[in-house]
Amino acid sequence: MSTSMRNLLKRIMATPGSNRAKRSSSPKRPIRGYHHGNLRRALLDAAAKILEANDAGELGLRAVARMAGVSQAAPYRHFADKQALLAAVAEEGFRTMSEAMRHAAASARDPAERLLGLGVGYVEFATAHRAHFRVMFGRELIDKSQFPDLAKAASEAFSVLYDTILECQRAGVTRRDDPAEQAFAAWSIVHGLANLIVNEQLSLAGKSPATLALDITRNLIDGMRPR
Amino acid sequence: MSTSMRNLLKRIMATPGSNRAKRSSSPKRPIRGYHHGNLRRALLDAAAKILEANDAGELGLRAVARMAGVSQAAPYRHFADKQALLAAVAEEGFRTMSEAMRHAAASARDPAERLLGLGVGYVEFATAHRAHFRVMFGRELIDKSQFPDLAKAASEAFSVLYDTILECQRAGVTRRDDPAEQAFAAWSIVHGLANLIVNEQLSLAGKSPATLALDITRNLIDGMRPR
DNA sequence: ACCTGAACACCGTTCAAGT
DNA sequence: ACCTGAACACCGTTCAAGT
Numbered sequence: 001m002s003t004s005m006r007n008l009l010k011r012i013m014a015t016p017g018s019n020r021a022k023r024s025s026s027p028k029r030p031i032r033g034y035h036h037g038n039l040r041r042a043l044l045d046a047a048a049k050i051l052e053a054n055d056a057g058e059l060g061l062r063a064v065a066r067m068a069g070v071s072q073a074a075p076y077r078h079f080a081d082k083q084a085l086l087a088a089v090a091e092e093g094f095r096t097m098s099e100a101m102r103h104a105a106a107s108a109r110d111p112a113e114r115l116l117g118l119g120v121g122y123v124e125f126a127t128a129h130r131a132h133f134r135v136m137f138g139r140e141l142i143d144k145s146q147f148p149d150l151a152k153a154a155s156e157a158f159s160v161l162y163d164t165i166l167e168c169q170r171a172g173v174t175r176r177d178d179p180a181e182q183a184f185a186a187w188s189i190v191h192g193l194a195n196l197i198v199n200e201q202l203s204l205a206g207k208s209p210a211t212l213a214l215d216i217t218r219n220l221i222d223g224m225r226p227r
Numbered sequence: 228m229s230t231s232m233r234n235l236l237k238r239i240m241a242t243p244g245s246n247r248a249k250r251s252s253s254p255k256r257p258i259r260g261y262h263h264g265n266l267r268r269a270l271l272d273a274a275a276k277i278l279e280a281n282d283a284g285e286l287g288l289r290a291v292a293r294m295a296g297v298s299q300a301a302p303y304r305h306f307a308d309k310q311a312l313l314a315a316v317a318e319e320g321f322r323t324m325s326e327a328m329r330h331a332a333a334s335a336r337d338p339a340e341r342l343l344g345l346g347v348g349y350v351e352f353a354t355a356h357r358a359h360f361r362v363m364f365g366r367e368l369i370d371k372s373q374f375p376d377l378a379k380a381a382s383e384a385f386s387v388l389y390d391t392i393l394e395c396q397r398a399g400v401t402r403r404d405d406p407a408e409q410a411f412a413a414w415s416i417v418h419g420l421a422n423l424i425v426n427e428q429l430s431l432a433g434k435s436p437a438t439l440a441l442d443i444t445r446n447l448i449d450g451m452r453p454r
Numbered sequence: 455a456c457c458t459g460a461a462c463a464c465c466g467t468t469c470a471a472g473t
Numbered sequence: 474a475c476c477t478g479a480a481c482a483c484c485g486t487t488c489a490a491g492t
Contacts, residue, residue, distance in 0.1 A: 039456085056369055061485060071458050073487080082485065137426060139361055142283055144427065154428070184420070184429065185443045189412065192419025199364060200371065201381070202411065216412045223450025266475085288466060298477050300468080309466065 005214070011107045012117045013124065013210060040078040042068045047089050051131035059135065061085060086135055087147035093129070093136040094153035100125045101160050111167040112221060118161055119190045119217030120210050126194035127209045133198055137191070161187060174224035182224055189220050236437060238334045239344045267305040269295045274316050278358035286362065288312065313362055314374035320356070320363040321380035327352045328387050338394040339448060345388055346417045346444030347437050353421035354436045360425055364418070388414060401451040409451055416447050 046067035047059060061082045062072045079085040104121030108114035126133040135141060136154075144150055162183045168174040174182060193216055196202040197209050204212070273294035277286060288309045289299045306312040331348030335341035353360040362368060363381075371377055389410045395401040401409060420443055423429040424436050431439070 056366075058484095060483095062483085072485085073459080074457055076486075077456060134366055137422070137428065138365065139283075139426060180432070181439075181442060184423075184439065185416065185446055187429075188419035188423060188443060189416040189447075190419065191423060192415035192417065192421075193411070194419075195364070195422055196411075196415060196418060199366060201364065202414075205407070212408075212411065215408060216415060219412055219450045220416075220447065221450070223446045223448070285465095287464095289464085299466085300478080301476055303467075304475060 008113065008116065009120070009210060009214060012104055012113075012120045012214075039068065039070065039074060043075055043078060043085065044088055044092065047085065048092070048132070051089070051135065052129070055130050058140065059086065059089070059131075083141060083143070084147070086141040087144070087150045089132070090136045090141055090144075091147070091150045091153045093132045094150070094157050096129070096132075097122070097125050097136075098153070098157040098160055101157065105160070105164060110173075111164065111171045112173045114164050115168055115173075115186065115221060116214060116217050118164055119186065119220075120213045122190040123194045123197070123209050123213035126198055130198045133194065137195070158183070158187070168221075168224075172226060174221065175226040177224075185224070186217070186220060189216055232441070235340065235343065236347070236441060239331050239347045239437075239441075266295065266297065266301060270302055270305060270312065271315055271319065274312065275319070275359070278316070278362065279356070282357050285367065286313065286316070286358075310368060310370075311374070313368040314371070314377045316359070317363045317368055317371075318374070318377045318380045320359045321377070321384050323356070323359075324349070324352050324363075325380070325384040325387055328384065332387070332391060337400075338391065338398045339400045341391050342395055342400075342413065342448060343441060343444050345391055346413065346447075347440045349417040350421045350424070350436050350440035353425055357425045360421065364422070385410070385414070395448075395451075399453060401448065402453040404451075412451070413444070413447060416443055 043064055046064050050059060050063060050067060061075055064085065065072050065075050068074075075085065079088065101118050101121045104117040104124070105114045108117045144154070162179065165174065165179045165183045165186065169176050169179060169182075190213060193202075193209075193213060197204070197212075270291055273291045274286060277290060277294060288302055291312065292299050292302050295301075302312065306315065328345050328348045331344040331351070332341045335344045371381070389406065392401065392406045392410045392413065396403050396406060396409075417440060420429075420436075420440060424431070424439075
């Protein structure tokens with residue numbers, strides 16, 4: 001690994017205070033409710049805690065209720081069903097991911113480096129929050145289109161990438177093809193790598209996920225340069 | 228879309244008699260057992276049938292038993308637990324996929340085209356057998372390393388790709404970098420695209436999965452050319 | 455308005471008992 | 474040797490009842 005590459009990785013990966021989305025209760029809801037004071041928030045926090053502690057298993061509604069210290073039926077006052085809870089969890093995941101990607105991009109000094117940063121940030125997020133990543137992209141949350149807030153959070157994460165692609169085109173880093181298609185290509189390659197790593201389908205052979213992500217994204221950009 | 232591209236797609240996608248793995252009972256087992264004559268095979272067939280009919284839901288052990296016309300406890304004579312059944316299902320999926328990829332590659336006239344064919348074949352397989360694809364790569368089958376036959380089938384599918392990468396390097400289509408890394412890049416990009424499509428995360432905007440796969444793979448190869 | 459307890463229909467899994 | 478029926482501990486979900 002060259003020293004310039006090492007430096008790039010270092011800059012891209014410097015962690016901020018915390019990547020975690022802020023968990024302060026929204027101003028729309030009263031500070032204290034009946035027994036719990038915003039049980040909705042408590043349930044989402046419990047879900048996040050379970051996902052972080054237990055990389056493998058399912059996220060059960062009863063388990064979430066148990067961790068929040070309420071009865072199994074209590075969540076139904078705040079979420080229509082398990083799908084709705086999962087959608088809210090996934091939504092927060094997308095917000096955290098957008099934040100992580102924006103941070104990774106912010107330290108870059110030019111559009112090409114920004115795109116590399118996004119790729120590394122994406123894979124870093126996935127490996128650091130494996131279970132959360134699975135809820136966001138997996139299939140226990142069956143019909144994502146039913147949850148507009150989730151769709152919005154997801155498309156906001158996508159536009160971080162899309163905007164960077166546009167920047168790259170304007171700067172002459174990539175050719176002026178359909179930007180959506182270039183974004184799909186970039187998304188596909190980091191998403192595929194993230195999935196293969198998270199599901200332990202790939203033998204890393206000593207390389208860190210970030211290094212792999214960097215190599216792979218760099219190669220992709222090479223293929224998109226003006227010719 | 229250029230006509231040469233159309234021709235390439237046509238050649239790559241010409242379907243053989245059937246992509247399905249052969250389901251004849253293995254010679255190791257007697258042709259008739261107690262009640263069912265190879266209930267193991269009947270269960271795997273039932274599982275495949277359920278996966279094909281029901282793209283969304285979980286694959287339940289009881290549901291498989293029901294479809295095979297046996298009691299809920301019967302599968303335990305043939306599979307240690309649900310994980311073992313899923314592993315066998317995934318294993319057959321990998322065999323079918325290897326076959327599909329080999330077929331897609333066989334019609335190609337040079338290494339570069341063969342690599343494109345693999346990419347298209349991969350994404351085609353995923354979209355044509357969504358539920359099966361999810362069992363192969365998803366997380367309801369938790370620890371794939373516990374099942375050596377599955378690991379072998381998966382790594383055989385991977386070597387179809389790896390061999391083609393080696394061929395491309397020898398033919399001067401791609402540069403002589405670490406072939407494993409090039410294979411990872413190729414795998415990542417088609418796997419990512421397949422996942423995004425299968426989980427409905429991507430708006431196809433009228434394009435077929437195969438066309439997208441072709442464009443994306445072509446772009447990747449451009450990035451790997453000798454410089 | 456918000457939560458509990460008990461119930462229902464489902465799972466995966468086990469085990470004695472049947473042929 | 475292979476399968477069944479009943480049981481167990483778990484789910485998600487509903488609903489009357491409690492505060």
